[in-house]
Amino acid sequence: MSRFTGAISNSQQKPRTGVLLTNLGSPDEPTAGALRRYLAEFLSDPRVVEIPRLVWLIILHGIILRVRPAKSAKLYKSIWTEQGAPLVVITQKQKDRVAAQLAGQYGDDVLVDFAMRYGNPSIASRLQKFQQAGVDNIVVLPLYPQYAGPTTGSTFDAVTKEVKRWRWIPSLHFLSSYHDNPKYIDALASTVREHIAAHGKPDKLVLSFHGMPKLFQQWGDPYYDFCAKTTQLLVENLDLAQEDYVMTFQSRFGKAEWLQPYTDATLEALPAKGNKHIAIISPAFSADCLETLEELESENREIFMEAGGEKYHYIKALNDRDDHVTMLTELVSPFIIKR
Numbered sequence: 072m073s074r075f076t077g078a079i080s081n082s083q084q085k086p087r088t089g090v091l092l093t094n095l096g097s098p099d100e101p102t103a104g105a106l107r108r109y110l111a112e113f114l115s116d117p118r119v120v121e122i123p124r125l126v127w128l129i130i131l132h133g134i135i136l137r138v139r140p141a142k143s144a145k146l147y148k149s150i151w152t153e154q155g156a157p158l159v160v161i162t163q164k165q166k167d168r169v170a171a172q173l174a175g176q177y178g179d180d181v182l183v184d185f186a187m188r189y190g191n192p193s194i195a196s197r198l199q200k201f202q203q204a205g206v207d208n209i210v211v212l213p214l215y216p217q218y219a220g221p222t223t224g225s226t227f228d229a230v231t232k233e234v235k236r237w238r239w240i241p242s243l244h245f246l247s248s249y250h251d252n253p254k255y256i257d258a259l260a261s262t263v264r265e266h267i268a269a270h271g272k273p274d275k276l277v278l279s280f281h282g283m284p285k286l287f288q289q290w291g292d293p294y295y296d297f298c299a300k301t302t303q304l305l306v307e308n309l310d311l312a313q314e315d316y317v318m319t320f321q322s323r324f325g326k327a328e329w330l331q332p333y334t335d336a337t338l339e340a341l342p343a344k345g346n347k348h349i350a351i352i353s354p355a356f357s358a359d360c361l362e363t364l365e366e367l368e369s370e371n372r373e374i375f376m377e378a379g380g381e382k383y384h385y386i387k388a389l390n391d392r393d394d395h396v397t398m399l400t401e402l403v404s405p406f407i408i409k410r
């Protein structure tokens with residue numbers, strides 16, 4: 072038996088290109104058992120936690136995986152839908168809509184699918200589907216607008232781990248970051264404008280990005296700079312003055328310092344400075360997920376209101392909005408080969 076895998080297909084009607092949209096992934100169900108499996112896979116990734124391996128595995132298995140699964144399961148339960156985890160359901164919708172747009176342009180020359188870095192459907196399983204279909208050109212678009220090692224970098228690891236087992240290596244295009252793409256910025260700006268038209272101008276627009284350990288930035292990860300660039304382009308597009316907005320970082324995990332300022336501490340301080348009406352947007356999430364639907368919609372709202380805030384509005388992620396789907400389609404289109 073060979074260590075390399077291949078597809079044996081006699082079909083004359085092979086699609087040439089496979090487009091894979093990926094995101095982070097969610098547990099299979101909102102239970103402690105499913106969370107234990109999901110968090111074990113996620114938090115064992117050396118791109119996500121860079122503590123010396125043996126020390127970290129003892130902490131992870133000895134403490135974190137005993138305590139966190141039950142707590143996280145409760146949070147996931149609060150956002151779970153009939154179709155499943157929001158992140159997975161929305162990513163599937165994005166895939167369906169991108170597939171429909173690409174089918175209009177490329178017919179059956181292109182196959183579109185989605186996969187999750189952790190949990191299901193796995194990146195390996197969906198790439199194997201492409202291999203079986205006989206594609207010889209693969210485009211991977213991780214749905215993280217700002218490159219970060221723990222997200223986009225880790226997705227690259229998973230893609231190459233699978234493809235390096237293949238006998239026939241296809242052409243491979245990996246889209247690393249789209250934090251400054253004008254249509255991404257336009258789509259974000261439209262959501263803010265629509266929000267202001269419906270709810271009025273807030274005292275402060277909070278741009279809350281997912282956090283990351285500060286050390287990763289010091290070691291050369293460009294994520295912070297890319298978040299700052301997205302912020303700059305978005306506020307220029309919206310014509311906001313410096314006092315109209317603040318960029319923050321949420322979802323800190325563990326005791327180490329993460330990128331600052333923290334979203335929760337900022338929200339707690341804003342009412343005392345006269346900012347009683349805020350709108351919060353999270354440009355690092357292409358789809359709503361636990362970190363927006365629970366942390367921003369619920370946890371952080373409570374922090375702000377308890378500190379004397381009066382109006383708190385979360386502006387939804389771009390999800391499967393038309394302008395977002397068109398932008399994603401345009402990102403992958405240049406790499407598609409017509410038969």
Ligand SMILES: C=CC1=C(C)c2cc3[nH]c(cc4nc(cc5[nH]c(cc1n2)c(C)c5CCC(=O)O)C(CCC(=O)O)=C4C)c(C)c3C=C
Pocket residue numbers: 095096097098114119120143156158215219221222281282283284294322324355356359360361362
């Ligand atoms: C442990 C360190 C973590 C790093 C570093 C990190 C970076 C990072 N994450 C995202 C996007 C998402 N993270 C999500 C959930 C989530 N993130 C961490 C930890 C780190 N993230 C944990 C432990 C969890 C699980 C939730 C929990 O148990 O509390 C999600 C949501 C997943 C969902 O199912 O909805 C996303 C999306 C980015 C962009 C990022 C970049 C630096």
Ligand SMILES: [Fe+2]
Pocket residue numbers: 281322
């Ligand atoms: Fe995260």
Ligand SMILES: [Fe+2]
Pocket residue numbers: 322361362366
């Ligand atoms: Fe969180």
